[in-house]
Amino acid sequence: MLPQNRRLRHLQGIYLRNLSFSVNRGRTIDDLDADLRPNTSNNKQLEAQGDDAPAPLLHQSQSSESLGPRPKGRRRSTHVANVSPVTRQKQLEYSVESRAADVFFSLHCEGVEYPVYISEVGERAMNFNFRFFDLSELGPFVTRSSVFTVKVWAKRWHAWSLLLEQHVDLRCLNYLGTLRNHRFPPNCLAFHLADGIYCLELSGKRPEPKHGPVLPTSSYNALMKLSNLDNSIQDALATRETLTAQINEILERTPSNSVPQVQESALLASKYLSSQRRSLKAAQARRAELQASIGARRKAIRDGREAQSRAEADVQHAQSKLSAARAQLAATREGIRGQRRRICEDLAAIFPIAPPRESGSATGSGAPPLSFGICGVALPNTDYDPASSSAAEDSLSAALGYVAQLVDLLQYYLCVPLPYPVTPFGSRSSVRDDISLLPEAALQKQQQQKQPRLGQGRDFPLFLRGGATAQYRFDYAWFLLNKDIEALCVAGAGLKVVDIRHTLPNLKYLLYVCSAGTDEVPERRRGGVRGLLWAGRMRKSRAGIGSSGSADGLLAPDDAGSAAGSSRRGSTDSEAVGGGGGAARLQEQLRLALAKENGHGADAAGLPFDEGAKLTLRTKGLREDVGAHA
Numbered sequence: 001m002l003p004q005n006r007r008l009r010h011l012q013g014i015y016l017r018n019l020s021f022s023v024n025r026g027r028t029i030d031d032l033d034a035d036l037r038p039n040t041s042n043n044k045q046l047e048a049q050g051d052d053a054p055a056p057l058l059h060q061s062q063s064s065e066s067l068g069p070r071p072k073g074r075r076r077s078t079h080v081a082n083v084s085p086v087t088r089q090k091q092l093e094y095s096v097e098s099r100a101a102d103v104f105f106s107l108h109c110e111g112v113e114y115p116v117y118i119s120e121v122g123e124r125a126m127n128f129n130f131r132f133f134d135l136s137e138l139g140p141f142v143t144r145s146s147v148f149t150v151k152v153w154a155k156r157w158h159a160w161s162l163l164l165e166q167h168v169d170l171r172c173l174n175y176l177g178t179l180r181n182h183r184f185p186p187n188c189l190a191f192h193l194a195d196g197i198y199c200l201e202l203s204g205k206r207p208e209p210k211h212g213p214v215l216p217t218s219s220y221n222a223l224m225k226l227s228n229l230d231n232s233i234q235d236a237l238a239t240r241e242t243l244t245a246q247i248n249e250i251l252e253r254t255p256s257n258s259v260p261q262v263q264e265s266a267l268l269a270s271k272y273l274s275s276q277r278r279s280l281k282a283a284q285a286r287r288a289e290l291q292a293s294i295g296a297r298r299k300a301i302r303d304g305r306e307a308q309s310r311a312e313a314d315v316q317h318a319q320s321k322l323s324a325a326r327a328q329l330a331a332t333r334e335g336i337r338g339q340r341r342r343i344c345e346d347l348a349a350i351f352p353i354a355p356p357r358e359s360g361s362a363t364g365s366g367a368p369p370l371s372f373g374i375c376g377v378a379l380p381n382t383d384y385d386p387a388s389s390s391a392a393e394d395s396l397s398a399a400l401g402y403v404a405q406l407v408d409l410l411q412y413y414l415c416v417p418l419p420y421p422v423t424p425f426g427s428r429s430s431v432r433d434d435i436s437l438l439p440e441a442a443l444q445k446q447q448q449q450k451q452p453r454l455g456q457g458r459d460f461p462l463f464l465r466g467g468a469t470a471q472y473r474f475d476y477a478w479f480l481l482n483k484d485i486e487a488l489c490v491a492g493a494g495l496k497v498v499d500i501r502h503t504l505p506n507l508k509y510l511l512y513v514c515s516a517g518t519d520e521v522p523e524r525r526r527g528g529v530r531g532l533l534w535a536g537r538m539r540k541s542r543a544g545i546g547s548s549g550s551a552d553g554l555l556a557p558d559d560a561g562s563a564a565g566s567s568r569r570g571s572t573d574s575e576a577v578g579g580g581g582g583a584a585r586l587q588e589q590l591r592l593a594l595a596k597e598n599g600h601g602a603d604a605a606g607l608p609f610d611e612g613a614k615l616t617l618r619t620k621g622l623r624e625d626v627g628a629h630a
Contacts, residue, residue, distance in 0.1 A: 001195045006170035009136045009143035013192035014105060014119070015179065016128040016152065020186035021098065021163075100124045102155035103163070109141075109148050116142055121155075132192070146170045150189060163187065166200075173198035338522040343413050344515035351375055351406045353508040372504035374402045381502045397427040397463035400478065403503060404429035404462060407484050414492035414514070420480040429462045431480040478503075485510070 001010070083091075103122050106115040117135065122128040136143055152164040164187050176182065176197045179190060184202070191198045218226075318325075356371060356378040373379060379399035405424040411417060421432045438457065460477035464470065482500040485507055489495040493513045497506055 001193065003171040003173075006146060006173070006193065007143060008109070008116075008145045008148055008170070009138075010194045011135060011170070011191060012194060013132040014130055014150065015190040015192065015197075016103060016105070016122075016130075017179075017184035017188045017190065018186045019099070019101060019103065019126040019128070019154070019163075021101075021154075021156065022186070096124075097156065100126055101163075103128055103152060105130065105150055105152045107148055107150060109145055112142065116148070152187070152189075164189075168200060170198075173200055174203055176202060335522065337517075338519065340413060341515050341517050342521045342524070344511050345521065347406060347409060347413075348508075348511045348515060351402055353504050353511070370502055370505050372508060374399055374406075374504060374507075377402065379403065379504050381505070393464045394427060400462040400481065401425070401427045401429045403481065403507065404431075406507065407481065407488065410488055410492070410510070411484075414488060416488055416491045418484045419487055420484050422481065422484060423459070427463055430459045431462060431477045431484070432459050433476075433480055434458055482506075 102124060104119045106119070107117040109116050116138065117133055119130045119133075122130065147167070147169050150164075150166045150168055151162060152166075153160055154163040155161075166189060168189075168191070170191075170193075173191060173193075176190065176199050179197060182202060184190075184199075188199065188201055191200075351374055353372050353374050356373040370381060371378070377395055377399040379396065401424065404422045407418070408422045408424045411422075419435060421434075423430045423432065460473045460480060461470065462474070462477050462481065464474045479500075482503055485503065486497045486500045489497050489506060489510050493510055495510065495513060500506070
């Protein structure tokens with residue numbers, strides 16, 4: 001930066017080096033080194049001689065070149081060795097206080113009453129690097145000034161005093177570049193400007209001249225070529241000026257013809273017109289689309305409002321029926337609960353679960369605790385002897401078949417889907433596991449065996465046949481059956497199962513809770529299963545006895561409704577058919593028809609349900625019929 005361009009706005013920081021509180025004596029170096037002690041003996045001799053005394057002889061004085069430096073005195077190293085620690089501490093503190101101090105500075109400009117800038121306080125040091133500052137935000141009178149005053153304030157012995165006041169002209173500063181490798185005098189100020197560090201008391205650092213490579217000069221031929229090129233360029237410029245003047249003169253003499261300009265304007269206007277027409281068509285198409293969209297939305301709004309009005313009407317209509325529907329729902333739920341109680345009572349009667357009776361004991365007191373049997377067949381609580389006899393295995397399979405049948409029925413009546421589906425098939429029932437991750441080796445092995453009922457590896461038998469592998473699968477099937485019972489207890493009745501291994505106790509507890517209640521158990525629904533065995537036989541024999549009077553009397557007009565709507569035996573409507581003697585008359589007609597069909601007399605004929613009739617349980621073909629209907 002040139003000296004005349006330096007301004008106060010370029011000043012960014014100030015450094016203080018070699019803090020000192022000593023005052024200069026004001027004597028020269030020669031006077032300090034010379035022996036200037038007064039000679040009293042010579043003065044007395046001159047006074048005694050008086051005016052007649054000869055003039056003193058002139059001796060050659062010592063020049064500054066011949067004055068040698070005084071030998072430096074040796075510093076004593078034992079002057080604080082024998083003093084007390086308190087004195088030594090005071091001397092050290094005094095030496096530190098005499099050299100270090102707390103210092104800050106302030107900048108002042110002529111014509112400004114208050115300081116332009118006041119720095120922070122530097123604590124107990126001899127060299128200070130104050131923080132940088134920015135004076136460009138001050139007024140133009142300050143930022144454009146080149147002369148200012150720096151006042152350095154120091155705190156010594158707990159008192160502030162003005163240490164240094166220096167008038168600085170930025171145009172007179174010398175460039176240093178860096179603070180390193182310089183011997184600063186006491187209380188020397190260095191100024192950091194935008195382009196480097198400057199000082200007033202040290203000489204400036206002259207930059208070394210740049211040593212560039214020596215370049216060859218142009219030859220005479222090259223200079224002549226340049227001269228010829230310059231002449232050619234000047235001639236070309238003169239020719240251009242001449243041609244320009246001639247063209248302008250010709251254009252001025254030629255009359256103006258506006259036809260091409262008008263044609264160009266017309267062509268441009270036609271282009272603009274076609275562009276506007278295309279824009280108009282696009283806008284019209286867009287308007288048509290928006291109109292269609294608005295129409296569709298209006299229609300949708302109308303439809304929505306109509307649907308909303310219909311929904312409001314439906315809601316208002318349903319509000320009037322809501323109380324009745326709620327009452328009907330409550331009644332239906334109560335009816336469902338009552339029917340479930342009745343069904344659970346029927347199931348408890350069909351599948352009685354009671355403690356087993358041992359031989360020789362009428363009460364079964366010798367049986368283990370929590371041991372029950374179903375339908376008279378004992379079932380242990382998941383504890384059995386694998387080496388038992390075939391009869392014991394059949395008994396265990398039969399009991400588990402009863403349990404499987406009861407669990408399968410309860411899942412429909414309680415509306416609880418079983419996690420492990422049960423296939424009730426008497427003593428050959430099974431349980432399927434579609435949830436667990438079973439080993440593939442076991443699945444493949446069972447698939448290779450190609451069992452007739454358990455062809456898939458996820459079906460587990462509830463009967464014990466086939467060795468150790470079958471025993472493992474039987475145990476797992478029993479475990480799955482117990483898990484199904486637990487699911488029925490938890491989801492169907494909200495019961496907590498203590499031990500799932502207690503198969504029959506848990507099942508009996510479930511039936512007891514589901515059938516418990518203080519209200520009266522509702523009756524069965526009227527009607528029943530049509531197509532009883534005897535009614536079917538009568539329909540088959542109606543074609544053969546159409547001419548007989550007994551057959552005509554069998555389906556008399558007054559009894560047609562009773563035959564068409566035959567009810568379950570023992571129900572209320574079955575007793576009310578035909579008044580008081582309708583039932584006896586119908587029974588007599590059926591007995592006569594059967595006797596005629598079998599070739600016996602009227603005395604030998606009898607209904608299958610008469611008292612004293614012998615009934616046989618026909619089970620042959622039952623499995624085939626069940627499989628066909630399934």
